[in-house]
Amino acid sequence: MLKNKNILLGVTGGIAAYKSAALVSKLRKTGANVKVIMTSSACEFISPLTFQTLSNNIVHTEMFNQLYNMDVEHISLAKWADVFVIAPASANTIAKMANGIADNMLTTVFLASRSKVLVAPAMNTFMLNNEATIKNLKTLEDRGISILDTQSDVLACGDEGSGKMLEPEDILFEIESALTEKDLIGKKIVITSGPTVEKIDPVRYLSNYSSGKMGYSLAKEAVKRGANVTLISGPTSLDIPNVNKFIRIESTLDMFDAVESEFENADVLIKAAAPADYRPAKVSDEKIKKDAKEDLESIELVHNPDIAKYFGNIKQKQLIIGFAAESQNEIEYGKGKLKKKNLDMIVVNNIKQKGAGFKSDTNIASIIDRDGNVDSLSIMSKECLAEEILNRIVKLF
Ligand code: PMT
Numbered sequence: 347m348l349k350n351k352n353i354l355l356g357v358t359g360g361i362a363a364y365k366s367a368a369l370v371s372k373l374r375k376t377g378a379n380v381k382v383i384m385t386s387s388a389c390e391f392i393s394p395l396t397f398q399t400l401s402n403n404i405v406h407t408e409m410f411n412q413l414y415n416m417d418v419e420h421i422s423l424a425k426w427a428d429v430f431v432i433a434p435a436s437a438n439t440i441a442k443m444a445n446g447i448a449d450n451m452l453t454t455v456f457l458a459s460r461s462k463v464l465v466a467p468a469m470n471t472f473m474l475n476n477e478a479t480i481k482n483l484k485t486l487e488d489r490g491i492s493i494l495d496t497q498s499d500v501l502a503c504g505d506e507g508s509g510k511m512l513e514p515e516d517i518l519f520e521i522e523s524a525l526t527e528k529d530l531i532g533k534k535i536v537i538t539s540g541p542t543v544e545k546i547d548p549v550r551y552l553s554n555y556s557s558g559k560m561g562y563s564l565a566k567e568a569v570k571r572g573a574n575v576t577l578i579s580g581p582t583s584l585d586i587p588n589v590n591k592f593i594r595i596e597s598t599l600d601m602f603d604a605v606e607s608e609f610e611n612a613d614v615l616i617k618a619a620a621p622a623d624y625r626p627a628k629v630s631d632e633k634i635k636k637d638a639k640e641d642l643e644s645i646e647l648v649h650n651p652d653i654a655k656y657f658g659n660i661k662q663k664q665l666i667i668g669f670a671a672e673s674q675n676e677i678e679y680g681k682g683k684l685k686k687k688n689l690d691m692i693v694v695n696n697i698k699q700k701g702a703g704f705k706s707d708t709n710i711a712s713i714i715d716r717d718g719n720v721d722s723l724s725i726m727s728k729e730c731l732a733e734e735i736l737n738r739i740v741k742l743f
Contacts, residue, residue, distance in 0.1 A: 347522055347733060349377030354427035354461075356452040357397070359387025361502045362434035362468035362511035367392060369433065369514040370400040373521070381423065382406065383452045385439065406451050420451060424458035429521055432456070433494075434468030434511045437479050443491075444482035462524045466494045466517055471507030494520055519566065519588075528572035529740050535573045536612045537565050538605065538619035538653070540580035542598045546645060547630040554620050555704035558582030560669070561618035563732040565589050571736060576612075578604045580619060598622050598650035605653055609664065614739060616667045617654045618693075620704075625650050658688035665742055667735065670694040671703055680714050690742060691715055693735060701725045713738060 353373050357366050373380050382397040383406040394405040406423065424430075432439065432452070439453065443465075448454040456463065465486060473479060474496065487493050494517065497510040512520075539561020544552040558579055565577040566587050576591040578601060586592050593604045598621040609615065624647035634642055654668045668689040670680045673696065680694035695711045697703030702710035702725070709731050712722040715738075723734060 347376070347526065347730075348373065351378045351428045351525060352426050353378045353380050353521060354423060354430045354455070355380060355382045355397075355401075356430065356432040356435075356439075356456070357382060357384045357388040357392070358432065358434055358436040358439040358452065359385055359391060360434040360436050360468045360511075361391060363388050363391040365511060365514050366433050367396050367400055369517055370397060372514055372518050374400065374402070376518075376522075379403075381426065383423070383455060385450055385452050387436070387438075409451050409454065420454045421458050424455050424460065427459065427461040429462050429464065429524055430456065430459050431464040431466065431517065431521055433464075433466035433517055435465045437467075437469045437473045437476070437482075440465065440467065440479065440482050440486070444485040462492070464492045464494060464517075464520055464524060466511050466520075467496055467509070468511035469509050470501060470503055471505055471509045474509045492520070492524065519570070523570040526570040530568060530571040530573035530736070533573045533613040533743075534576070534608075534611060535568045535614045535616065536576045536578065536605065536608045537561050537568070537616045538578045538601060538621070539565070540582040540619055542580045542601055542619070542621045542650075543596045544598065544622045544625035544650075545596075545629045546626050546642070547632065547634045549633050550642075552622055552624070552626070552645075553581075554622065556580070556582075556620035557705045558584050559705070559707065559728050560709060560731070561616070562587055563728040564616055564618055564735065567729065567732040567736050571740075576608050578608070578619070580621075597625065598653070599625070602651050602653050602656070605657060609657055612664055613743075614665045614667065615657060615661075616735075616739075618669050620671060621650065621653060623650055623652075624648065652687070654689065655687040661688070665690045665739065667739065668692045671697045673698045677712060677714070677720055680712065681718055684714055684716075684718075691735075691738060693731075 380401040381403045397405045442453045448457045483493050496508045498508045499510045500506050540558035541554045541556040568575045575589040577589045578593045595601045627646040627648045666689050670683050672679045676694040676696045680692050684692040692714050693711050695703045701708045710725045714720050
């Protein structure tokens with residue numbers, strides 16, 4: 347979604363400047379064009395050459411430089427940017443920005459800027475909580491500038507508290523969010539993701555290979571588009587995204603209860619999870635020993651509820667989007683599941699295809715609508731597939 351977008355990055359003096367190098371690298375991987383302005387203090391922490399190499403562009407460090415083009419450079423940079431992100435933003439630069447001081451390239455471009463501006467503060471906790479900084483940040487916020495959160499941690503100076511700059515992936519998310527149309531405002535979207543775990547005894551369980559990546563990508567994309575998002579997730583190793591509500595579950599029965607508690611006032615339920623269809627009939631409180639009567643040569647299983655089907659049958663205003671993980675005849679089986687579970691759309695993936703299904707960062711999917719029309723998509727990242735799916739959901743309202 348950032349492909350060919352122009353991102354202007356302002357870097358001020360602070361140890362977090364090294365994280366901005368990683369941000370440039372991530373931005374370039376999305377296909378964005380990146381230009382960097384550094385203050386003289388920033389150049390004390392990290393070399394302009396680092397940013398020049400990563401951005402593949404000249405780095406702007408001075409107001410007056412013969413190398414720059416014949417346009418008025420600070421104006422052309424301001425016009426060029428789709429988003430201007432200042433990361434790290436020091437207390438000093440924030441104070442200048444709030445008070446209209448333009449005494450270097452960064453603050454001058456800011457004053458001329460008409461694009462969206464994001465500020466990622468990075469400073470000592472006491473500086474962040476100083477009345478002057480609080481007032482300056484409020485002034486900028488009141489003018490429509492987005493002030494990003496900071497993290498709480500042990501800071502470079504040894505003090506503990508807020509003031510640590512967000513991680514590059516979080517800033518990337520905020521940049522994408524700033525450029526995303528808010529077409530899901532007012533919609534509550536419930537997403538299930540990841541595997542379920544069905545206990546056999548205190549050490550053993552039945553599960554599957556779902557990593558949660560598909561569902562988490564959907565949750566992040568829905569947040570970017572302004573939806574109120576509840577993410578119901580089985581055990582995964584992924585970082586919890588910044589959703590309105592996160593519910594961690596273990597078993598398919600837990601997932602059923604969680605969906606039930608969220609369904610009534612939901613507008614959309616997306617079932618990207620891979621819930622286990624069966625669970626052991628009996629769960630042992632103690633570890634089953636190899637020589638015990640009820641050893642593990644066979645396990646009696648019972649059916650779990652089919653969550654998508656249950657809610658498909660009782661839905662009122664809700665749209666229900668299912669997934670189908672198949673290893674053959676995916677379109678035929680997908681169409682069958684769409685009907686049987688009374689879904690509004692189904693996304694089928696053949697888990698045997700390379701780059702599709704469980705665990706991978708990419709997926710290869712066909713989307714089948716209510717009328718049985720099939721749209722087969724080529725291989726793409728799970729983030730891009732999430733965007734495609736939500737584009738289609740928006741059209742269903
Ligand atoms: O998590 P990743 O590693 O990123 O992998 C993504 C994925 C492969 C898990 C995902 O793309 C996917 O295909 N999810 C559906 C997996 C699945 O359970 O498919 P199914 O064909 O068995 O079920 C069909 C639909 O019914 C699914 O929407 C499923 O969530 C739902 N279902 C299934 C069983 C059950 N007891 N209750 C359900 O609601």
